[in-house]
Amino acid sequence: MKILIFIFLFLIGPLTFGQEALNIIFQPKFETENLVINKTYLFKTDTLKINSFKCYITNLKYYKNDSLVHVSRKRAHLIDATDSSTYYISEHKFFRFDELRFNIGVDSLTNVSGVYEGDLDPSKGMYWTWQSGYINFKLDGTSSRCPGRKNKFYWHIGGYLPPFNTLRKVSLKLNKSHPRQIYIQLNKLFEEIDVSEVYNVMSPSDKAIRISNKLQLLFKQVP
Amino acid sequence: MKKTKLLFTLSIFALLSFDIIKNTYFFNPPQYFPQPTYDFQKNPLDSNKIELGRLLFYDPLLSANNSVSCASCHSPFNAFAHTDHDLSHGIFDSIGNRNAPALFNLAWQKSFMWDGAVNHLDMQALAPITHPSEMGSTINDVIEKLNASEEYKTLFFIAFQDSIINTSKILKSLSQFQLTLVSASAKYDQVMLGKDVFSDQEKNGHQLFKKNCAICHTEPLFSNFKFETNALPVDPSLNDLGRYSITQNPEDKNKFKVPSLRNLSYTYPYMHDGRFATLKEAIDHYTSNIENSDRLSPALKLPIKLTSNEKVDLIAFLLTLNDKEFVFNKKHQFKKISIETKE
Numbered sequence: 001m002k003i004l005i006f007i008f009l010f011l012i013g014p015l016t017f018g019q020e021a022l023n024i025i026f027q028p029k030f031e032t033e034n035l036v037i038n039k040t041y042l043f044k045t046d047t048l049k050i051n052s053f054k055c056y057i058t059n060l061k062y063y064k065n066d067s068l069v070h071v072s073r074k075r076a077h078l079i080d081a082t083d084s085s086t087y088y089i090s091e092h093k094f095f096r097f098d099e100l101r102f103n104i105g106v107d108s109l110t111n112v113s114g115v116y117e118g119d120l121d122p123s124k125g126m127y128w129t130w131q132s133g134y135i136n137f138k139l140d141g142t143s144s145r146c147p148g149r150k151n152k153f154y155w156h157i158g159g160y161l162p163p164f165n166t167l168r169k170v171s172l173k174l175n176k177s178h179p180r181q182i183y184i185q186l187n188k189l190f191e192e193i194d195v196s197e198v199y200n201v202m203s204p205s206d207k208a209i210r211i212s213n214k215l216q217l218l219f220k221q222v223p
Numbered sequence: 224m225k226k227t228k229l230l231f232t233l234s235i236f237a238l239l240s241f242d243i244i245k246n247t248y249f250f251n252p253p254q255y256f257p258q259p260t261y262d263f264q265k266n267p268l269d270s271n272k273i274e275l276g277r278l279l280f281y282d283p284l285l286s287a288n289n290s291v292s293c294a295s296c297h298s299p300f301n302a303f304a305h306t307d308h309d310l311s312h313g314i315f316d317s318i319g320n321r322n323a324p325a326l327f328n329l330a331w332q333k334s335f336m337w338d339g340a341v342n343h344l345d346m347q348a349l350a351p352i353t354h355p356s357e358m359g360s361t362i363n364d365v366i367e368k369l370n371a372s373e374e375y376k377t378l379f380f381i382a383f384q385d386s387i388i389n390t391s392k393i394l395k396s397l398s399q400f401q402l403t404l405v406s407a408s409a410k411y412d413q414v415m416l417g418k419d420v421f422s423d424q425e426k427n428g429h430q431l432f433k434k435n436c437a438i439c440h441t442e443p444l445f446s447n448f449k450f451e452t453n454a455l456p457v458d459p460s461l462n463d464l465g466r467y468s469i470t471q472n473p474e475d476k477n478k479f480k481v482p483s484l485r486n487l488s489y490t491y492p493y494m495h496d497g498r499f500a501t502l503k504e505a506i507d508h509y510t511s512n513i514e515n516s517d518r519l520s521p522a523l524k525l526p527i528k529l530t531s532n533e534k535v536d537l538i539a540f541l542l543t544l545n546d547k548e549f550v551f552n553k554k555h556q557f558k559k560i561s562i563e564t565k566e
Contacts, residue, residue: 114265114345115394122349123362123390129349131469132342161470205471 020094024180025087026079027222028053031187037081043187046195047144053081053186054126054138056105056119060089062097069095076106078119078126079184098174100182104215105136105167108160131203133158136166137215139186145196153195157211159204166204166212174221181222188218249273250330253407255415255443259330261344261402266395268402271382276400278378279393281557284368286358293351293397296323299556302486302549303327303404309497313357320461322497324482325490327406327549331444337479337495338465339450344401345394362390369393404555406485409546415443421543428540431533435509438522439481445544450478451520453509458496465495485544502541506534 028035030050031043041048057079060072070091080086106120111133115122126135135158142151159166172182192214201207249268252259279285283292291313297303303326305312310319321337335341341350351357352365369375369388380386382396413419421429432440441447450466457464457477466475479495493499499508509527529537549555 112342114262114343115391117389117391121390122346122394123366127346127349129346129353131340132346164471 022091022094022180024089024100024182026057026089026182026184026219027087028079028081028184028186035081035186041187043190045145046190048141048190049143050081050139050141050186052138052140053079054124054135055079055184056103056126056134056136057089058103058106058110060100060102062091062095063099063101064095064097066099069097074119076110076116076119078124080124097179098176099171100174101169101171103167103169104212104219105158106134106160107167108165110134111160128158128203133160133204136168136212139189143190143195143199146199147196148199153199154202155189155193155198155211156202157208157215159208161204164204164206164209166208168212168215170216170219172219172221177222179221183220183222185218185220189214192217249403250405252330252405253412253416253443256407257331257444260333261330261398263330263402266345266398268399269382271378272396272399273403274400275378275382276396276398277555277558279397280400284372285352285360285365287360287364291358293348294557296351296357297326299552300489300550301325302406302489302546304490306489306491309492313351313354313359319354319356320463321495322492325486326401327404327485327546328444328483329404330402331448333448334480338467338469339480340469344398348394348397362393365393366390404549406546406549408548409485410543412443412546414543422539424536424539425543426540427533428536428538431529431537432540435527435529436484439520440484445484446481449481450475451481452477452479453520454523455494455498455508458498461496463496484541486546486550487541488545489550502538503534506537510534 030036030039030041035050035053037053038049038051041050055078056076058076060074060077061068062070062072070093072089072091074089077089078086110116110120120134122129126138127133128135135156137155137157139155141153143153144151146153148154157166189211193211198207198210201211246263246268249270250259250263280293280297283289283295285292294303296305296313298305305323309322313319324337329335329344332344335344335347336350341347349362352360352362366388369379375388376386379388379392383392385392410419410421414421439447439449439451439453452465455477464476466478466480467473469475487493487502491500491502493502493505499505506529509523510529
């Protein structure tokens, strides 16, 4: 009997080990706090609220010593601040890595290949219906410094055709301490982009390019 | 071992050919048509999805107040264009800023709308559904309404073996129906197939057409599907700059997607803003009004000179592109589907 149990465990052991999941988290932050939708933030001379934050993380790959160890099983991942479960990306197996490479946004091939389900479903509010293309990064809110109607700003960053290709590649070297935790430091964007000047971005344009050029700076390993 | 391998490859072959048979049964263009652009492998045609798409196309449920369907602006009897208005009319009697184009041979188009704003047939329907002056709805509202209908739930299940109604299934069904709108049985096509002959007048018109028009309105689809300008002066009340609004490239100012010239008798008025009510006006534009703009296609740099007899011949040729069989095909018209649901 004992030997049977042993054999059973021996057989099942590697299976369960093989199925151990690996989770990484992309946590949106405002300064030192986790982002809270519609919370009032005092930031320098500005009073800010974020009404909506969504962002595509796509083509996620894990590297160790510069060689690829794993390609994420999901083609595109939509982070949505109204649902913190979207901050997690889980892989079916366990492995070690010291670098993440991914895109902020949806690549041009996907943009021209018709309709998808799941996170790329055009009903997620991240697709422009009047001019085909995904919104790669969306940040809406109010700022006391914003001259728009009711102080509202709309940063809808998308566009896949040159010269307005807004997809940005990120590679993050990770140190050993917290390799599975990434911060998306949203306050950084307000340091880089003057919301009193750029506040209405809702199509592929020069302004969208200006913002997209700063997006890599938001992604940081947890210090 | 070898035997199983053989069996395996054979069965794969059988499966594949089954697929091809299924698709070509509903989509069977003539040999002289080019390869279609649409990737049928990602959305293989089958009768259940086509019929579901047809039902959706004619259903005003897709609009905010259940008043406007796709067919409100794209009527089967006008080769799926709209003839009453120069500019399209939508929900709450709002007026759009462009003429609703005819819908046929969509499988060959690389981009959609007059300015190519839409890059894939599957994505096209999102534009009218959500446009405030067309159907004024949202895709989530449409999904909710479809989910509330037992009939649609059953039809989606029959079509997809899955009753979850989502964006992809709605859009793919609409595409399937629209892909079956192939216009390839005009007199011109009969002549191509050697089953008919042009009259002398039509023959002469064909020569004039090849010389003056075919570079943009390329046979046999009668469009090169590129963005060109035929030098229409900009209507200041619309200020529609066409392709430029998508690319913001000054080279693209006043460029519009070259429309097909099939079925012209059914698709009046003409041009992106429906400015010409008759074919004669459209042709007169080419012979007398071409503005010399530096963005003008080289094809129109030299003035097109046609005598009034030649114009008559050209029109006679253009009329051989009318496809009555397509326009009156019952398979494309509204049909009430009744399904038996078990009590």
